[in-house]
Amino acid sequence: CLRIIVVFPFMANNKQRNKTAVNIGPEQRVKEFGQDKFYAEGGLLWCKTCNELVDHVRCQTITDHLGTKKHTERANKRQHEATNNPTSNTLVMELVEAFMAANIPLEKVDNPTMRSFMQKNLKGGGGIPQANALGELYVTKI
Numbered sequence: 001c002l003r004i005i006v007v008f009p010f011m012a013n014n015k016q017r018n019k020t021a022v023n024i025g026p027e028q029r030v031k032e033f034g035q036d037k038f039y040a041e042g043g044l045l046w047c048k049t050c051n052e053l054v055d056h057v058r059c060q061t062i063t064d065h066l067g068t069k070k071h072t073e074r075a076n077k078r079q080h081e082a083t084n085n086p087t088s089n090t091l092v093m094e095l096v097e098a099f100m101a102a103n104i105p106l107e108k109v110d111n112p113t114m115r116s117f118m119q120k121n122l123k124g125g126g127g128i129p130q131a132n133a134l135g136e137l138y139v140t141k142i
């Protein structure tokens with residue numbers, strides 16, 4: 001870990017010395033450990049994965065946190081969820097199948113109400129292609 005506490009012994013001036021011994025800020029920790037892991041808010045350091053406050057002053061606390069079972073389990077789960085997103089082909093296939101089975105024209109996916117319904121209620125629903133793209137991609141397969 002990075003330590004930004006630098007003391008110059010040759011400096012007689014106490015004021016100068018205090019200035020160099022700066023407490024590390026949460027933003028620096030974010031840079032150090034990665035923006036995908038932490039974020040700084042309200043002068044504090046938060047773990048993105050756990051949504052938990054982590055003491056940023058001591059580097060050891062942060063590394064300890066990253067090593068806890070609780071954190072790694074959550075991190076693994078997140079990774080898993082991330083790979084299942086965005087919109088899976090299965091979702092699109094099933095959607096097309098459902099539309100066709102119900103004799104609903106595929107153009108209806110472009111309907112604004114339909115689209116907002118899918119975005120809100122389907123996992124990855126925001127990534128469903130427009131009707132013409134759906135037709136090209138999937139109708140030939142069925």
Ligand SMILES: [Zn+2]
Pocket residue numbers: 047048049050051052065066071
């Ligand atoms: Zn965590």
